Amino acid sequence: MTRARVKKARGVGLAVLLVLAGSAARAWAAEDDEPDGVYGRLDGDLDLRLGAGAAFARGGPALAAHASLLYLSSAGLYVHYADALGADGPTITRSIAAGVLIEPLFLGRFATNLERGPARVDLGLDSFALGVGAFWEAPRGGALGAEPGFEFSIGIGLPFFARATGPVLGVRGALRVRPAGFSGAQPFNLLDQGALLSVTLGWRHIVPVHLVDAADRLAR
Secondary structure, eight states: OOOHHHHHHHHHHHHHHHHHHHHHHHHHHTTTSOOSSSSTTTTEEEEEEEEEEEETTTTTEEEEEEEEETTTTEEEEEEEEEEEOOOSSSSSEEEEEEEEEOOOHHHHHTTTTTTOOHHHHHHHHHHHHEEEEEEEEEESSSSSSOOEEEEEEEEEESSSSSSSSSEEEEEEEEEOOOOGGGGTTTTOOOGGGGEEEEEEEEEEEEOOOOTTHHHHHHHO
């Protein structure tokens, strides 16, 4: 192929890329036109989220995995797992936490007509979450402890698209208190109790299981 043909092919390819990029940008902007304030969150009863990424704590990073299941995108349960995968840095090689999760902003903002867009801003704000639960951890060379500690977490999920169902970038911070921290036998430093910051890439999916109208469907 001659240089002229190569340049022509490159020019055509660049033009196609520019057209596709422009179309994608217009579609991206159009997604936020006339926001309905729901963005698919009421298409189903359950809000399922699964994600994986990295957790950062004293000693070094670890693999993180997170899952949650919320009713009407407002309240439900969560599980969080971290594993150092044999790395020498972290003093805690594995931990698992589970508890109750609430996202208090969505229904309140929707009921008071505050969901006015842009869609990603509404979805991001409404994803502000508070979690309370228990955690178990395994020190280097040991097994998961039988006695749980206490965990309090704050998180947020930033959507890629203008719909609830889709990929989400999750950021979660957790403060923990180990069982020995409640006894007062040792000097207490909250950051030394297992605090961690997790960043995950996940998928959010609204699942229609019709819990709300289950009795109505049975009556029919």
